[in-house]
Amino acid sequence: MLSAVEAMLDPSMLALSLWLIGVSIEGELQPPYLILAVIVFSITFPGTSRLQFSLKRLVFDVLYSWFWVMTLLLLLGIATGYVHEFSHQALVAWLWLAPLSQIGAHLVLRAAAPTLLALQGPPQRAIIVGLNDQGAALAGRIHKARYSKIALSGFFDDRSPDRLSRAEDSPLLGRLHELPGFVKTQRIQFIYLSLPMASQPRILHVLDELKDTTASIYFVPDMFVTDLIQGRSGTVCGTPVISVCESPFTGSNGFIKRASDIVLSLLILALISPLLLLVALAVKLDSPGPVIFKQRRYGLDGEEILVYKFRSMRVCEDGETIRQASREDSRITRVGAFLRKSSLDELPQFINVLQGRMSIVGPRPHAVAHNETYRNLIKGYMIRHKVKPGITGWAQVNGYRGETRTLDKMQARIDHDLDYLRNWSLKLDLHIILKT
Template sequence: MPDGSPHPVLAPPVPLSLAPGAPSESRLLRALEALLDPLALVLSLWALVWWVEGALSPAWLVTSVLAFALSFPGRARLRAPAGRVVTSTLLDWCWIAGLLMATGIATGHLGQMSRGVILNWLWLAPASQLGVHWALRWAAPHLVRLQGPPLRAVIVGLNEQGASLAERLSNERDTGVELVGYFDDRSDGRHHHNGRLRYLGRLADIAAFVKVQRVQLIYLSLPMASQPRIKELLDALKDTTASVYFVPDMFVTDLIQGRTDMVCGMPVISVCETPFRGPDGVLKRASDVVLASLILLLLTPVLLAVALAVKLSSPGPVIFRQRRYGLDGQEILVYKFRSMRVVEDGETIRQASRNDDRVTPIGGFLRRTSLDELPQFVNVLQGRMSIVGPRPHAVAHNEFYRALIKSYMVRHKVKPGITGWAQVNGYRGETDSLEKMEGRIRYDLDYLRNWSLRLDLYIIFRTIRLVFRDSSAY
């Protein structure tokens, strides 16, 4: 891992791998499906034991733990036919019950258990599983609506697989997706598919439409022979924050978090996606909250001392607030200790440079040691930022560079960070040339492709070492 190299050597994109469902499959529903079967088995057993015996003995507690372990995670049956749900539930229960009975016989605990509880649990357990599955089917549309407005989606190419995906998205009630319409360059009468799907224009119109209409999901259903067209389209979409998925037949391009997914039972492949979906998102957020809380608690005396020094050294506010782009390109307010005599946040902002006369005497020290960034741990607790991620740029700088650097806006698929992969590899401080900013963006995208908690911790430790010996920040 080079330190300060002007030409970073980046790892290849992560290969395709199976992963939990696409954004159009509700994460809440997937979590509930994973827990339904285990909870139905355990709670039905506890209810029977309390009804018959009045208290849970250690043997029953052990049995419930084994039942939960054997059935977790529960099968995804939300869209399966009713007959298949009944059959698979009964077969799974026969397997689990058989293992539990064999374990009870082998350990000698079966003879100590109430026969009435065992016999009643044999029918109540699968009945409870089926009951909660039917309840989830009824509640699914309501639960999806509670999670907020639906994600807006478009389909590119109305061939056979594109039309099939459109039909499924239109018919399913619990996808959390609003299908806006489709784009297609061909004009052979397909523009009124089933009289329901709206024709939005040609492929050249997509990028502008996505940005204006705030479309979050794009499903590419174009044949392999259209590779030049698709590559041109992907280049245009890299100036948006929409998640892009291929609907096979497809070819593979430079993927960011490429993974296969299922949307209404059809396979799709993500081209550009955030690494922080599902359990990884929970892990990232939990580590941010724990570390930020600990750092703020330990550094409270330092925060107070810096605030006092800023207040006494020059007129103006202690905290400088500046608009930056955050997750999905949304504007956020980022906090810093004021290190300059000005608080610029307009259409044009001049980056700090060496011997900059705008920097206050105490501000120069704060910038070299990164102490001016400490208030951003409050941004982390607010959920606007992460400890590690692409550094947020001022809005004026974002609008300037997004037109010059391909894939610039892809860095906003994750929350901005206090420190990042680019900063510990020589791209900290002023980016006074297009080449330097391109290098920073390459490292930011490399971070998205290869994220892990271990990489985050490595970046944090390198940042601590860097602030004591780096001269590129001023």
């Protein structure tokens, strides 16, 4: 949330301050001011993150950036003659008001940051693998970060205590073989690997052991291994890191994904509402039982969610062992057979999308019992839970939908799900929706 606000902050303040000056001096918002606002928004978006800056550095950085933006705009305005569309008084006023409005907005954001962080829920738990100098430095930066959502639990390392670096307020939690169990039981969300390049076999072993978790994994450079899910670089409290296993829906991507889900699901629900009523009536008349079947599935980060479907069977199984439905399954009702063949039984899940439990496009959610089986058979199976499950997905539009009779078919489905995580874009989502 803070990243999204910061991305919009500087461009918005520059545009709004220009509009304010245009209205106050010209009496109305004239077209040249609108056009210039669009131009300045375009060249300054996304804004710079300055929450961790000192006040002195904040002021200097804003003034420095504004100097170059204003210089560029003036040169373009003089070269094209467009500068004559504005009064001299308006340009001088904007020259001073724009950076002042930016500085003021950043100060307001700092005051509101604790509230915004609280709205995002409890802190996200993290551990560091490798109590060396770079690991200790990362821990120090996490503890000193004023607006971080990361709560560092401690370190894991196999070396003897006399070879370990010192890290204040971060205890040694155990050895590497204890790491997977700790991550699962304590619901760790971030893992930072601070191991030297010479430890490549140990790194690969740790990664292999962590494939059954939903934690986001990052390297603290310098190192590189193949088979990365994203391989994107970034920073954690000022320390450079490389993602190994991370959700693609972070920052602005997360906002775009959620906004598209809400808009599209509302539009689709409005269009199919008569069909929903007809299907509900058919299910009720065909066999006794509830219209909507609720089943436990794994959602984002492996958390259990309730998924809605139109009931297509005479039973509502949701236990520890669930037999996957087959074509000639005697449990399926007459109406249920048609609903399953046409996928109309999935339509209530658009309500799950509005609730925030699911997305329109993503890996299909499996029953909890099936998840517990396949997570032990397919390496990397749980990585698909780094994103919200979807009503449809890349695997489904490529032929891997419905019953999976063999392990090879489930492996192919998982491979397509991971391919979706690597290559996500809004364009790909729309393509999958249209193919569905």
